[in-house]
Amino acid sequence: EDLGQFIIDQGVDVAISREMVIDHGGAQPVELMFGSLTAKPVIPIFVNGVAHPFAAMERIRLLAEAVGTWAANLDKKVLMIASGGLSHDPPLPRWAEATDAQKEFLLHGHPDQADRDAREARVTAAGKANAAETGIIDINPEWDQKFMADCASADPTRFDHYTAAQMAEDAGNSSHEVRTWVAGFSALTAAHGGYQVEYEFYRPIPEFVAGFGLMIAR
Known part of the structure; x- marks a missing residue:
């Protein structure tokens, strides 16, 4: 609530939720690093x-810069995690x-293990097929890199020129997940006045029709 009010006071309208359910993109990184969602x-x-x-x-x-400014005023260590696929x-x-x-499933579905297995099978089948045959946009390593x-670059204004239409055309409809990366690095810049990337890894994964990247900065 305090963070939400701070962001609004910076001129960015947001809402808070008391019962938001987070998906694998938010849950898995926390579970992998700390063992459970409630560890921190x-x-x-x-x-x-x-x-x-x-x-x-x-x-x-601008939203993320407000978050970073708020975090900088805490007397605590703060880890910012941004999770999302690159071109896919x-x-x-x-x-x-x-x-x-x-x-109905997109709005209210709660996939079980069978649903997840079926989805993975569809994705890997598409990965083995030719992109033109399946009608999907192929991985774009050049765009990813x-x-x-x-x-x-530690210059979040570089992201301002990215448009939704061009992202979808160049890197696929799910490349919009990198918006979380934009938020994470923008918040980090506001919190520290800049940052240095300490580790970087990239690999295109054809079987999952996705570009995979990892960056650690402080």
Whole structure:
């Protein structure tokens, strides 16, 4: 609540949720690093990287800069985690073309292990097939590495020129997940006045039709 009010006071409108359910993108990094979701106090911040309408990158940067300024005033160690895929365009239903059953699942579905296994099978099958045959946009390592270079620059204004339409065309409909990266690095810049990337890894993973990247900065 305090963070939400601080962000609003900086001129960025946000809302808070008392019962937001976070998905694998938010839960898995915390579980892998600390063993459980409750091992450390966590404030999940949702940045839409899934479906239209998408906020302009500048707005995401301004939101995150407010978060970073707030965190800098805490007498605590703060770890900022941003989780999302790079270029990828998995064979998933889009809202505009989805059936009623698919829309119901997108809104209210809670996938069990069988659902997750089926989804993974669809993705790996698409990865083994030719991208042109499946109608998906292939991995774009050049785009991925350019984006990671912008992350490493410690200049979040570089993200402002990214547009939703160009991202989808160049890197696939799910490349919008990198908006979390934009938020993370923008917050880190505001908190420290800059940062240095200490570790960087990139690998395209054809079987999952995705570019995988990892960066650690402080």
